[in-house]
Amino acid sequence: xxxxxxxxxxxxxxxxxxxxxxxxxxxxAATALVYGASLAICIVGTALSIAALTGRAGxxxxxxxxxxxxxxxxxxxxxxxxxxxxxVVNIGGAAASLYGLGYGTHExxxxxxxxxFPAFLAGMNxxxxxxxxxxxxxxxxxMSLASWALVIAHHRDAENRRAGxxxxxMASVGTLALLLxxxxxxxxxxxxxxxxxxxxxxxxxxxxxVLVLVLIGAGSKAGLVPLHAWLPLAHPAAPSHVSAxxxxxxxxxxxxxFIRIVFDLAGALPWWxxxxxLAVGSLSAVLGVLQALMQDDTKRLLACSTIENIxxxxxxxxxxxxxxxxxVAAAAALAMTAALLHVLNHSFFKSLLFFGAxxxxxxxxxxxxxxxxxxxxxxxxxxxxxxxGCMAISALPPLNGFVSEWLTxxxxxxxxxxxxxxxxxxxxxxxxxxxxxxxLAGAAFVKTFGITFLGRPRSTEAANAKEVDxxxxxxxxxxxxxxxxAGIVPGFIMDAVAPITRNxxxxxxxxxxxxxxxxxxxxxxxxxxxNGLLIFLFIAFSSLLAVWAIHRFASHAIRRAPxxxxxxxxxxxxxxxxxxxxxxxxRRVFLTxxxxxxxxxxxxxxxxxxxxxxxxxxxxxxWDWLYQPFVSAVEIAALQLNKxxxxxxxxxxxxxxxxxxxxxxxxxxxx
Amino acid sequence: xxxxxxxxxxLMQMMLVLWAAPLLTGFVRKVKARLQRRQGPPILQPYxxxxxxxxxxxxxxxxASWIFRVAPYLIFAATWVAAALVPTFAKGLLFSWSADxxxxxxxxxxxxxxxxxxxMDIGTAFGGIGSSREMMIASLAEPAMLLVVFTMALVxxxxxLSAVADLLxxxxxxxxxxxxxxxxxxxxVAIAENGRIPVDNPATHLELxxxxxxxxxxxxxxxxxxxxxxxxxxxxxxxxxxxxxFVPWTLAAPGGSTASHLAGFxxxxxxxxxxGFLLAVxxxxxxxxxxxxxxxxxxxxxxxxxxxTLLLFASRSL
Numbered sequence: 001x002x003x004x005x006x007x008x009x010x011x012x013x014x015x016x017x018x019x020x021x022x023x024x025x026x027x028x029a030a031t032a033l034v035y036g037a038s039l040a041i042c043i044v045g046t047a048l049s050i051a052a053l054t055g056r057a058g059x060x061x062x063x064x065x066x067x068x069x070x071x072x073x074x075x076x077x078x079x080x081x082x083x084x085x086x087x088v089v090n091i092g093g094a095a096a097s098l099y100g101l102g103y104g105t106h107e108x109x110x111x112x113x114x115x116x117f118p119a120f121l122a123g124m125n126x127x128x129x130x131x132x133x134x135x136x137x138x139x140x141x142x143m144s145l146a147s148w149a150l151v152i153a154h155h156r157d158a159e160n161r162r163a164g165x166x167x168x169x170m171a172s173v174g175t176l177a178l179l180l181x182x183x184x185x186x187x188x189x190x191x192x193x194x195x196x197x198x199x200x201x202x203x204x205x206x207x208x209x210v211l212v213l214v215l216i217g218a219g220s221k222a223g224l225v226p227l228h229a230w231l232p233l234a235h236p237a238a239p240s241h242v243s244a245x246x247x248x249x250x251x252x253x254x255x256x257x258f259i260r261i262v263f264d265l266a267g268a269l270p271w272w273x274x275x276x277x278l279a280v281g282s283l284s285a286v287l288g289v290l291q292a293l294m295q296d297d298t299k300r301l302l303a304c305s306t307i308e309n310i311x312x313x314x315x316x317x318x319x320x321x322x323x324x325x326x327x328v329a330a331a332a333a334l335a336m337t338a339a340l341l342h343v344l345n346h347s348f349f350k351s352l353l354f355f356g357a358x359x360x361x362x363x364x365x366x367x368x369x370x371x372x373x374x375x376x377x378x379x380x381x382x383x384x385x386x387x388x389g390c391m392a393i394s395a396l397p398p399l400n401g402f403v404s405e406w407l408t409x410x411x412x413x414x415x416x417x418x419x420x421x422x423x424x425x426x427x428x429x430x431x432x433x434x435x436x437x438x439x440l441a442g443a444a445f446v447k448t449f450g451i452t453f454l455g456r457p458r459s460t461e462a463a464n465a466k467e468v469d470x471x472x473x474x475x476x477x478x479x480x481x482x483x484x485x486a487g488i489v490p491g492f493i494m495d496a497v498a499p500i501t502r503n504x505x506x507x508x509x510x511x512x513x514x515x516x517x518x519x520x521x522x523x524x525x526x527x528x529x530x531n532g533l534l535i536f537l538f539i540a541f542s543s544l545l546a547v548w549a550i551h552r553f554a555s556h557a558i559r560r561a562p563x564x565x566x567x568x569x570x571x572x573x574x575x576x577x578x579x580x581x582x583x584x585x586x587r588r589v590f591l592t593x594x595x596x597x598x599x600x601x602x603x604x605x606x607x608x609x610x611x612x613x614x615x616x617x618x619x620x621x622x623w624d625w626l627y628q629p630f631v632s633a634v635e636i637a638a639l640q641l642n643k644x645x646x647x648x649x650x651x652x653x654x655x656x657x658x659x660x661x662x663x664x665x666x667x668x669x670x671x
Numbered sequence: 672x673x674x675x676x677x678x679x680x681x682l683m684q685m686m687l688v689l690w691a692a693p694l695l696t697g698f699v700r701k702v703k704a705r706l707q708r709r710q711g712p713p714i715l716q717p718y719x720x721x722x723x724x725x726x727x728x729x730x731x732x733x734x735a736s737w738i739f740r741v742a743p744y745l746i747f748a749a750t751w752v753a754a755a756l757v758p759t760f761a762k763g764l765l766f767s768w769s770a771d772x773x774x775x776x777x778x779x780x781x782x783x784x785x786x787x788x789x790x791m792d793i794g795t796a797f798g799g800i801g802s803s804r805e806m807m808i809a810s811l812a813e814p815a816m817l818l819v820v821f822t823m824a825l826v827x828x829x830x831x832l833s834a835v836a837d838l839l840x841x842x843x844x845x846x847x848x849x850x851x852x853x854x855x856x857x858x859x860v861a862i863a864e865n866g867r868i869p870v871d872n873p874a875t876h877l878e879l880x881x882x883x884x885x886x887x888x889x890x891x892x893x894x895x896x897x898x899x900x901x902x903x904x905x906x907x908x909x910x911x912x913x914x915x916x917f918v919p920w921t922l923a924a925p926g927g928s929t930a931s932h933l934a935g936f937x938x939x940x941x942x943x944x945x946x947g948f949l950l951a952v953x954x955x956x957x958x959x960x961x962x963x964x965x966x967x968x969x970x971x972x973x974x975x976x977x978x979x980t981l982l983l984f985a986s987r988s989l
Contacts, residue, residue, distance in 0.1 A: 412821070446787045455793070517769070565796070583803075
């Protein structure tokens, strides 16, 4: 049997687990059974996809099942691109299942989570495996619906119901856009098989239209600005391990959809498509991280930071598209490698951080960091692992986030030789915005870690928190280790994605793993190099040297005493900085005089004993400008159409007659 | 043999950085004091301070966590590693290929990350104010620095510091508008990152104007010594960086004679003295800014960096 067949069996097994869970979700052992089975299947899936990616699987890579539309059948296939994304999906799925073994036991209504969790995993696997438009869209919709069911798992909370509603609408709009894109790709003859679509010739205008439609369809699922508004609502609403899957993995499936259609199926695209991606990507990066900085809810902050990271990935993809259109294959390969590496890295650290937020939620029952604090004393292991995730996502060496951002910067620096003036202006601007986003991400995660884990507890729940179970901790440890490994030996991953860039960008980076000391050198002409392993060793060596020298030659006396605080320590934990207080300087620098923030201060007159009140509202202006008009339009249209419900049968018949005649008329004029 | 001599130069360089950093700080303080018609502490005072701090016991707040105790060493290590990657008196450092300019910036960002966390660990208002303002300044200074690096990297076609220094030392480059913009930008970033006037006052103990000092308020003894030493090394790093990029002619070539290394060393000390003197004059001549005027100042560096990069995207020869 070929590797595709095995992977399809994995997906089928996940669906089987889902059915089983539906039948037996009230059983006591259901939680352990479902997550255990998902874990086992995902591990097999990871092994298979890595084997396929490194070329150790057999040659037969296609599978045609007699399902779906009768004369088409369902095609499934695996190539290097889908193998890479399958690895991302299954590693994330394995980690989430492992975490779920512990976290899932705290679930109040497990029957609302258990059946959908494996179904969601199966859906993501199937999207990546699908090789014709029909099964692709079917799996995509299945994935969306399964995740929707998980978003409204805690449906008694009105906010979650609203999030589920918004998500459902956005998912439908996205699928509609993808449907239209496939319709355009298939052309008048209707080739739904990817192989046939690849061979078909189409006008440049059609390709451009496909690009825009895919940007709406896949971009809305990935959370690109301006289609991001659902993401900070929906991702945090789900249980934490599902949030991790949605943010860390499902957005990557959307990226897969984008790469598959735009780079693989749509054929050659003009240079401005790269410029469009750059603009959307850099806007997402900066707006996403600014929005993240303003959040006080840890899970929502993490969801907003996903928008930023998706933006970084799209900057890489945009550069790759622009380079490819201008025939600079080596630079296109570099940009694409950077984007793919960031896909993998983001799936690691975002899942890790959501797991950490879930652990805090389990331990304290609270997501608002302004009611937490001091958790480092109560939850030492969680806090250490969460810190590793914060460092990775803030792009600090020697962890993995830095490597992919470094590669993206290197790709930016390759672009002055692009001939188009629009790109010459846009690329440095995008590079600057990327740098800004990276710095702001550092601030956002100092805030997250500092307010939640450091300082003094701000509530009794935080003061009495307990460390979480071993399953959750081992899932987080696994991901933190992956962050470190991907950070110090990125050369192996870069080599693994080389076949993808060779297929889609027309070139590959030079072989990295043979370079001395596992250095990475994206191109030999520039000679820029980075070595995560050595940096890691240097930091370890010099800090240990400093510790040793100090403890050998200097004093090691230590005394515990009350905090100094310039002589006026205040016992109330409310005197510490709060989350919004921490972000206030940055808010004042970047967001004053924008409609995004409204501050209201009511200060009592002198002598008045009333307490002063300060209210801060942070809105997403895009919500008012873009979504609200759309929603109102839909409502008005619905009201008008509502009148059609109360007609007499005669009128209905005449309506049917009229529409038939007009449709036939259109057909007659058309042909 | 070549490896041993290269290793020797690398080790000497690392020790030189440690040795010279407090000296530079002391020198700047002395010049500032003389400019203000004060006697000022002796130039060697920073060494004495650090040695005395090392001998004292550490007083740690009751609710300090392990972050508070680990951070000084990590801050010091990250800063020291970054400084070891910047050529001071000789080019061709043994490990210079292991990290480029972007990685050096990121190492400094790691140090800042831990310093900001350490400031928030005790849970005092001062620690929070320092961390929050430090991250605000960094959110502008770091992208500015990266754009300055882009400018230099586009000229040299490499982000490797040794390649940049090599190219700028050769006669092929000459005077360039973009490099001029980059220099001004880099100097502004250096002032902001090191917490010098007008961004922050290293000598202040007036609480509401503190940024760096507020974060380290709770530190004492050997921990404080490590942080002070790291701050001195960071100042030296920026001075070396400016010297290595914009005055690269005095760097000794790899494998050069002992005499050339000695000459490079002398020139390096001269560079430190010159930049230290200029810094002291600048700090004496200017007043501290209000915190919310800083974005204009540091944002200026960001714009200069962007302008330099844009110019080079327009034409490689600008």
